[in-house]
Amino acid sequence: MMEEEKKIRFKTEISGESTWTFPGEAPAGNPTTTYSLTDRESTILSEFGWNLPPESDDRTQEAAGGLKPFALQEASDSTRRLLSPQNRPPSGSPAAPSPENPSISSNSSVDPPAGQPESERRSAAETSNKAKKKKQKQCRQPRIAFMTKSEVEHLEDGYRWRKYGQKGVKNSPFPRSYYRCTNSKCIVKKRVERCSKDPSIVITTYEGQHCHHSLPSSRGFARTHDAASSAQPFYFSNLQFQPHKPVSQPGHWLPLPPHFSVPPAPTDEGLLDDIVLRRMQNR
């Protein structure tokens, strides 16, 4: 198996600013933050579920086959605000509505008043939605994205997703799919598309923070689980996630956090269970 096939790129996108960073490569215009993460950045990643254990495991590193490290972009003030303790819901509990997070509040936009003609309901809903949407846009959730080599687009990540849209992408033969977390209280969204230049690469973008745990078992994912079985497992180094600690050297690898991992075979359910349990213990 080619090492190239396991390469992963990583991107953060905050307030519209984004940079893809290749393994071991400095983001343009921000070379000083390439190889280490600040506490803030670690916080961002942990908010996306990347609570990595501090220890490194040589056996896992071997199994990973030697991925190169990737880098993170410096997070902006808006992310710090979004992820600050007062704006963060307590772990495992639903997020509280806030001006920063208007869409978390009860789904009034999808509960139009009954007894009105469709057109009236729609226009009434539209006017109220406009303000909400505007607010939502103003306080856009931080995004995090990564590229993986995979035959399947929708990679198993431990959460359940409902597809709510698909669009063609300009200058790309491949469509982009839009998913929402099926948990009604969770506002996390995910975009999945194939790289137009390299169809074997899947670009997955997460937006928002889960306000609940991932599923304790993979049993509910039979379909995506099976579909994912042909995907390449992918990994990244955990060394970048040591706050203020520069990457010492490439070559120490850990598997991706469980809910982003691709099970090697459909029959490996127990393995996944183990991983997920470990992750939940970390919470």
Next chain:
DNA sequence: CGGTTTTGACCCGCGC
């Protein structure tokens, strides 16, 4: 029957 996917229509921001 309930949950998910599909898909065309619609909205909105942005660049020209």
Next chain:
DNA sequence: GCGCGGGTCAAAACCG
């Protein structure tokens, strides 16, 4: 102001 592209909605179809 207009057109384009990204993102979302929602009804219908599909599926287990």
